[in-house]
Amino acid sequence: MSNIYTIIDLFSGCGGFTAGFLCFDEQPHWKVLLAIDIDKNAVSTFNINFGDGICQMANLERVRPSRFLRMLKLKPGELDYLHASPPCESYSANNRKNGNHNDTRYRIALRWARVFMPKILTIENVHELGKVHDKHITKSLRRLGYRVYRFKLDAADFGVPQHRKRLFYLAYLRSMGIRPFRLITTHDDPTNIRNNHLPWVSARDAIGDLPRRLPGHGPDSFVSNVAPDNMRISAFARRMRPHQGEKITEHYARHLNALALNRIHHLRPGEAIERLPANLRPRKGFRGAYGRLHPNHPSKTITTGIRGPSHGPFCHYGQERLITFREAARFQSIPDKFVFAGGRSSKSTQIGNAVPPVLAKVFCRISEQILIGSITKG
Numbered sequence: 001m002s003n004i005y006t007i008i009d010l011f012s013g014c015g016g017f018t019a020g021f022l023c024f025d026e027q028p029h030w031k032v033l034l035a036i037d038i039d040k041n042a043v044s045t046f047n048i049n050f051g052d053g054i055c056q057m058a059n060l061e062r063v064r065p066s067r068f069l070r071m072l073k074l075k076p077g078e079l080d081y082l083h084a085s086p087p088c089e090s091y092s093a094n095n096r097k098n099g100n101h102n103d104t105r106y107r108i109a110l111r112w113a114r115v116f117m118p119k120i121l122t123i124e125n126v127h128e129l130g131k132v133h134d135k136h137i138t139k140s141l142r143r144l145g146y147r148v149y150r151f152k153l154d155a156a157d158f159g160v161p162q163h164r165k166r167l168f169y170l171a172y173l174r175s176m177g178i179r180p181f182r183l184i185t186t187h188d189d190p191t192n193i194r195n196n197h198l199p200w201v202s203a204r205d206a207i208g209d210l211p212r213r214l215p216g217h218g219p220d221s222f223v224s225n226v227a228p229d230n231m232r233i234s235a236f237a238r239r240m241r242p243h244q245g246e247k248i249t250e251h252y253a254r255h256l257n258a259l260a261l262n263r264i265h266h267l268r269p270g271e272a273i274e275r276l277p278a279n280l281r282p283r284k285g286f287r288g289a290y291g292r293l294h295p296n297h298p299s300k301t302i303t304t305g306i307r308g309p310s311h312g313p314f315c316h317y318g319q320e321r322l323i324t325f326r327e328a329a330r331f332q333s334i335p336d337k338f339v340f341a342g343g344r345s346s347k348s349t350q351i352g353n354a355v356p357p358v359l360a361k362v363f364c365r366i367s368e369q370i371l372i373g374s375i376t377k378g
Contacts, residue, residue, distance in 0.1 A: 005371055008068075008116070009035040010084040010109060012055055014045040014350040016334060017083055017124070020360025022050065023335050024239070029368060033072055033079070036060055041342030042350050048339050060108045065115040074116065077173075081367055082118040084109035085355055086125060106133060110140050117144070119176065120367050123169040124355055127152055130167045137169055146171035147180070153359070155333075156298045157185040159198070160356045161206035161236060162331045164301045170363065178375050183366070203317055204295040205234035207327045209241075215321040216255030221247050224336065240330055242337040250325035250340060250347070260309050261320060263290045269317040270294035288313035293323070299331045304352035307344055325351060333358035 009018050012035035021030040035055035037043050046055035069076070086105040109123050123137065130137075130150060141148045148171045155164040172178060190199035211222050225244040233241075242248070256264075263280050272291030273281060282289070286305065291313025293299050305311025306328045314323050323331075325347050329338060333356040340347045369375045 003029060003372070005030050005080040005368070006033050007031070007081040007083065008033055008079060010060060010082070010112060011086050012037045012046055013039070013042045013085065013353050014340065015049055015055070016332065016354030016357055017085060017360045018046070018050060019334065019338070019357035020355070021364045023357060024361055030364070034068060036063070041346040044341035045339070045350055048341060061105065065112040069115055076115065076117040077119070079116045079118040080371060081120045082109070082112055082116055083122045083124070084112070086123070106137065110137070113141065113144060117173070119173055120370060121146065121171045122363055125167050127165055127167045141169070141171045145174055147174050147178070151183050155356050155359045156200045157187050158359050158362050159187050159201055159236070160298070160333045160358045161201035161203060162299045162302055162356065164356065166359070168363070170366070172370055176370065178370055181375050183362070200298050201234070201236045202296050203293040203299055205236050206299070206330045207323070209233045209237045210251060210327060210330070212319060213251065213253035213321060213324060215253050215261065218252045220252040221249045222251055224248055240333070240336050242335070246337065248326060248336045250329065251327070253321045253324050254307070256309065256322065260290070264292065264309065264315050264320045267292050270297070272313050282310070286311055291315060293317040302328055302331050302352055304349045306352055307348035332356050
């Protein structure tokens with residue numbers, strides 16, 4: 001396949017979705033024409049990793065897609081792929097205030113689709129978005145001439161070392177003549193694995209090769225060929241690692257106070273706040289707070305709360321500490337060569353909000369098959 005396909009990434013964040021299209025092939029078949037996000041540090045991270053000026057900082061609620069159609073010198077129907085990951089906080093089940101289900105920023109993707117008429121479109125969010133706005137999304141896209149699919153996915157079923165449930169709308173122009181198809185999972189629970197499936201990628205598989213750290217101790221970086229003696233490096237970890245000798249950053253373990261360390265000490269792998277002794281248990285807290293990963297299972301959903309142990313189950317399974325940002329990025333399947341801009345709070349937001357690149361790669365492969373017509377035409 002020699003074609004180069006074009007993609008625009010809206011609400012791009014740090015570039016997790018784009019990474020799935022560009023980071024795992026020696027010669028990617030995709031060119032990112034444009035990415036847009038409102039977060040300054042996320043825009044910087046995107047441009048550091050994918051090329052200066054590709055991502056622009058803008059409020060998508062205030063820009064006209066027709067302006068970018070002219071700027072990119074495109075005509076409707078020429079863009080191959082449009083993706084949008086509108087903010088999910090308003091719909092997330094983790095939002096204690098139950099969010100604002102009147103948030104309609106998903107409509108921005110529909111406006112861009114109406115102007116650009118891309119061959120393929122995806123919208124990604126939490127499941128709850130579909131419960132509120134499914135009818136409007138599907139009807140709007142069908143009126144534009146798209147065949148629309150709605151997928152409820154768990155990223156762990158596609159090789160991401162994390163249980164992360166997400167909703168994807170995938171639409172392609174009916175005029176392409178492509179028949180309906182199924183999205184086939186590749187990984188499964190190792191205790192009940194199906195034919196032709198691989199076991200879920202475990203926490204140990206994801207981060208077991210990374211150098212040990214103590215809370216409050218660095219260094220922040222290490223060289224990619226440094227791994228524990230006789231450590232088996234999993235296929236997933238090999239996929240995440242850059243070439244030997246390259247510098248990997250964001251592996252500093254945050255300093256924790258004595259109470260936090262004592263709470264982590266009293267928990268075994270896989271346990272969380274509800275298993276703490278009464279004298280150490282907080283009166284209230286997030287579900288999974290102070291929780292330790294289980295080495296043999298994927299992690300729970302990585303969120304923006306990875307910056308603190310009281311925000312969720314983000315403590316190491318074998319070391320009494322919070323996971324590092326590099327380990328969190330591994331659970332998101334973000335390659336080790338990725339560099340993040342901004343301070344601690346910004347980095348936790350960028351990592352927690354990212355689309356896992358390995359999951360994005362699934363849609364990259366499907367889209368390539370659609371565009372070259374290898375999925376049977378009707």
